[in-house]
Amino acid sequence: MSEPVLLVEGLHVTYRTRRDDVPAVRGVDLRIDAGEVVAVVGESGSGKSTLAHAVIGLLPRGGSITGGRVLLGGQDVAGWSEKQLQRVRGRSVGLVPQDPTVSLNPVKRIGEQIAEVLRQHGLADRRTAAAQAVQILARSGIPDPELRARQYPHELSGGMRQRVLIGIAFACSPRLVIADEPTSALDVTVQRTVLDHLAEVTAEHGTSVLFITHDLGVAAERADRIVVMQHGLVVEEGPTARVLDAPTHAYTRQLLEAAPSLHGARLAPRRPAVAPSGPAGDVLRLEHVTKEFRVGRAPFRALDDVTLALPRGSTLGVVGESGSGKSTLARIALRLVEPTSGTVRIDGEDVTHTRGARLRALRRRVQLVYQNPYASLDPRLSVERIITEPLHAFGIGDRAERTRRALELLDQVALPRTVADRGAAELSGGQRQRVAIARALALRPELLVLDEPVSALDVSVQRQILQLLVDLQAELGLSYLVISHDLAVVRQISDTVAVLHRGLLVEHGPTADLFDHPQAEHTRALLDAIPGARVV
Known part of the structure; x- marks a missing residue:
């Protein structure tokens, strides 16, 4: 051998x-x-x-x-x-x-960084290293290698x-x-x-x-x-x-x-489902929404005439690559930015241009869970203070009531009550994301917008958090708008899936139909790119 x-x-x-x-x-x-x-x-x-x-x-x-x-x-x-x-x-x-x-x-320019390695090991001198760096960029499949070397x-x-x-x-x-x-x-x-x-x-x-x-x-x-x-x-x-x-x-x-890419089944709730509160219908509806940003002199269209609905008590997964418009769509749904045109409705009410006290009231009904649990929690605060921060902001309850609510929420997200006095830095990534979910639930919202909620976590921790979300939805009748680039993750928790590509809605339908019979070429490309999809 x-x-x-x-x-x-x-x-x-x-x-x-x-x-x-x-x-x-x-x-x-x-x-x-x-x-x-x-x-x-x-x-x-x-x-x-x-x-x-x-x-x-x-x-x-x-x-x-x-x-x-x-x-x-x-x-x-x-x-x-x-x-x-x-x-x-x-x-x-x-x-x-x-x-x-x-x-x-x-x-340092890209070409200089490649040339430095060649010179350090005596494979090129200062004169020839630059040319070799361009050749290496070309072999790496980078277009316009001469230009990229100077960038x-x-x-x-x-x-x-x-x-x-x-x-x-x-x-x-x-x-x-x-x-x-x-x-x-x-x-x-x-x-x-x-x-x-x-x-x-x-x-x-x-x-x-x-x-x-x-x-x-x-x-x-x-x-x-x-x-x-x-x-x-x-x-x-x-x-x-x-x-x-x-x-x-x-x-x-x-x-x-x-591993989400190796298993396509939707997660089943382990808690009893409850009937959605309030009247039936769409908790969120976007109608012909377009959003343009000014880039230099020309407008950039991040969303182009998108119409989507999220029925109460269900999950809509919005997927796409970076630049597809999915994060812009989430910000519009949260009323963090206004669309250039189109309508945003929450429970049938037009909230597109809502401001002041009405907008503040809307914030109680729609909450956000961020992507990175390491960056979204204040390291100076205890877990209890992080969870009760929304209650402080809206003046809800006294100190004892807020503490009781924090402990209830820790129970709901399956964290021991002993973590209430700890800081975020003392928790693992999965524990931090559970705290972020507890904070989002503090005001008893109807809709959670989940922006890449598990992309920063290991696969087994991802699975735990996704199962937690499915269980909470069944227990509390929540509605979810899930933003992700990962179709394998979305498949596990979504009732319907929308695919965005360069601001356009290229496909939308029930999760099983979209995965089993994708219609759009871009959807097929995303499905084919799921790691492990070709070996399942």
Whole structure:
């Protein structure tokens, strides 16, 4: 058997904190052969990213390898100095980091950042590096590479920035590339394009790939072997088909059950349904809504003559890529912006131009749950104060009544009452999103607008939050407007789905009909881009 490109033996990684030493990777073994794609999957805190960073000596402050070996091309690099590792990074091992927004230097042109890698490893001089950088951009499938090389990162789309990072990772033709959640920040169609490009480049160069991901759908499509990590341990490992078809560990089965792209069934409520309050009909209706923004001298039409209805007690999922108009639609439904033309109705009442006291009263009936639970909760406030903030704003109840309401809401979102005195920073991402949902429910609204409510969470936590939303809807008779780029998520909780593309409503109908018999070409493209859809 030939020598592996990467061999990890008995690896231990520990983080030193003020209170204690925390083991993050515990005795992990890993082998990657030439040309092989190995996906390491697991939730946040499983140790998968720590494993990847340990391989190339990029552990954060406080982290260190406390045992085991990391062999790259037969050399143990576990004890190497920073200077020694700099010779390996980029030349022998490339890295495609997670977020292209923060991984590129915002004050350096794209071409300069690629050229810097070539010069550092002696593969080009100052004169030839610029030309080679343009060639790398061209091979990365970026249009107008000469122009893009002169631009700054903020002038490129997220998909283009990620292609630049892939170009940098492969610039020196390394034998191994580590792809650390390389598409988690991208829309599904852009994700598919980037992953296809990554596969083409690795096949062309015969490069081995260590793929770090929390998405089993991505791993199912892209990996030869899957390694499952939990609490710093490898709990299962094997060929992709075997792990997917016959998992042996309970945690692997849990991840597979939670992966929205691998399961199409709608979640069923675990709480008894109640009849919707008030008269039957549409809780929200948008009629011929158009929204234009002024961009320079020319208007930009973000929404173009959109008509949609949300029946009381049901869920409408609005899906589309970045720039499709879905977030603009949500802001119009919330009355945060006014449409250029068209009508917004809540319970049949025209609220398009409502202002003052009437608008403030409307805020009690329509509430918002934001995308990122890490950014939407005030870190200075206790959980109780966060949940009761809307009650303070509307002058509802005295201190004791507000406390009772906060505890009731914690019960409803399945959080222990003991978290009421804790700060948001002390909670996990899933717990924070439960607090955000509790805050949105404080005023007993009729309609919740959920803006990408689970996109920042691991798949198993996503599943828990989605199940919670389905249960709350059954218990309280809520109506949901769900904004998402992820059709796999929308499928699990929506009664009807609307597909937006460049401001146009291209398809709208019952969830099962849209998924089983899509009519619009763009809908079919979105469905085909769902990670794992082709292996289910």
